[in-house]
Amino acid sequence: MEVFLLILLFILLIISPITLLIGLYKVLFQKEDKKFGIQLLIYSLIVLIIGFGSCIAFDVNP
DSSP states (O other): OHHHHHHHHHHHHHHHHHHHHHHHHHHHHOGGGHHHHHHHHHHHHHHHHHHHHHHHHHHOOO
């Protein structure tokens, strides 16, 4: 089960920076779709924080 969660988190950590860049592009250059860009930025940052935190928690085994 731990391996499945690590694989899922790894996939999310690969996708999250891509959505972060798309969100930045939408906020900076596409003014008519700014609200969706802000939502992408918020969600991708949340996924990055949770993903890195979970990976560190799985790596530190007592």
